[in-house]
Amino acid sequence: MGIPMLQAARIGAYIFKQHVTRRKRYPLVLMLEPLFRCNLACAGCGKIDYPAEILNQRLTVDQCMEAIDECGAPVVSIAGGEPLLHKEMPQIVEGYLKRKKFVILCTNALLLMKKIDDYKPHPGFTWSIHLDGNQVMHDKSVCQDGVYEKAVEAIKLAKSRGFQVSINCTLFNDADPEQTADFFDEMKTLGLNGITVSPGYAYERAPDQQHFLNRTKTKELFRGILRRGRGGRDWPFTQSTMFLNFLAGNEAYACTPWGNPTRNVFGWQKPCYLLGEGYAKTFRELMDDTEWDKYGVGNYEKCADCMVHSGFEASAVAHTVRNPIKAASVFLRGVRTEGPMAPDISIANQRPAQYVFSSHVEKKLTEIRRTKSAKHGPSARPAASAGTGEAGSQPTVAAE
Numbered sequence: 001m002g003i004p005m006l007q008a009a010r011i012g013a014y015i016f017k018q019h020v021t022r023r024k025r026y027p028l029v030l031m032l033e034p035l036f037r038c039n040l041a042c043a044g045c046g047k048i049d050y051p052a053e054i055l056n057q058r059l060t061v062d063q064c065m066e067a068i069d070e071c072g073a074p075v076v077s078i079a080g081g082e083p084l085l086h087k088e089m090p091q092i093v094e095g096y097l098k099r100k101k102f103v104i105l106c107t108n109a110l111l112l113m114k115k116i117d118d119y120k121p122h123p124g125f126t127w128s129i130h131l132d133g134n135q136v137m138h139d140k141s142v143c144q145d146g147v148y149e150k151a152v153e154a155i156k157l158a159k160s161r162g163f164q165v166s167i168n169c170t171l172f173n174d175a176d177p178e179q180t181a182d183f184f185d186e187m188k189t190l191g192l193n194g195i196t197v198s199p200g201y202a203y204e205r206a207p208d209q210q211h212f213l214n215r216t217k218t219k220e221l222f223r224g225i226l227r228r229g230r231g232g233r234d235w236p237f238t239q240s241t242m243f244l245n246f247l248a249g250n251e252a253y254a255c256t257p258w259g260n261p262t263r264n265v266f267g268w269q270k271p272c273y274l275l276g277e278g279y280a281k282t283f284r285e286l287m288d289d290t291e292w293d294k295y296g297v298g299n300y301e302k303c304a305d306c307m308v309h310s311g312f313e314a315s316a317v318a319h320t321v322r323n324p325i326k327a328a329s330v331f332l333r334g335v336r337t338e339g340p341m342a343p344d345i346s347i348a349n350q351r352p353a354q355y356v357f358s359s360h361v362e363k364k365l366t367e368i369r370r371t372k373s374a375k376h377g378p379s380a381r382p383a384a385s386a387g388t389g390e391a392g393s394q395p396t397v398a399a400e
């Protein structure tokens, strides 16, 4: 699988320690969103639909370091928005590497060729290039022609400079198993270090709500893909074997939202990377005050179709720790892609969705304007139009 030995050993030791000390809830990967601004406007993205004043916000280097010091996760995945638009990104990466964290820098790669000299290869550092399939699939997914070509060029450049490079691939309901398997084969020939794959999550603010997968379709799609690659053994997936087994419908897991806690310009996001139902000021407050039992498949309508790695990878890892022989057997034989699927969690008693996006946006805007007015006086005006924040509105594209 596509995880370097050093990383696997250090993360394994961290998990072992959590289990020995009987820590009930612990983070595995800090999901850092230091900005929401992006230089693309993908139809399936639920992260860029904010007014300009919020898109202009950045987490500082100090805030990014405080986030990892607070939560202590061994891995940081930096997403956004587009992280390469953040001027201090090289310092943020360096700060995490100095703290001996594994850093995954997720990018659409449009700025990678311009910015690559700001970074150095390091065993703890991996570029994760967004690629949702072959040229046709990806350019359609990001709503812009030519992006696939630039991403592949960037992968080749980064590999030639000695970097570790993986791709992150989100699949929607129009994904074809044959084409996706061929795409993974092609990516392997580029010498990629890893492939992170996930079904798309239907963000309530995503402009395109038509192309998300439900659970049954997700499992069928992943069975179709994995059977074309010896149960997944042909490709260097970065995820655990048991997570792939879950995607193929052979396991039914409850999610572990605290496994990948999210820190962004609003604070610590409750309950997970995918849902913004509230924000905590500190990691401790997130862990102590979130009503975790109100979320997850079977508990909440917005969770019904979710099978995303940020929610379920930590569940798969915990299952692996408890069942090492079973996990080793799936690893050696490959994921089963035929036969009955594990019965899923019932959603009969889930609570209905609550829509709280606008109230968080309003609260944040008030806070930004109050800070600005305290700094520059009451006549200070917003630097750019606040926008409507309505789904489908296009973000202003800024190259920094």
Ligand code: SF4
Binding pocket: 255, 256, 257, 271, 272, 273, 274, 275, 295, 296, 297, 302, 303, 306, 307, 308, 310, 311, 312
């Ligand atoms: S199932 Fe878990 S990870 Fe997925 S949206 Fe719900 S709380 Fe978040």
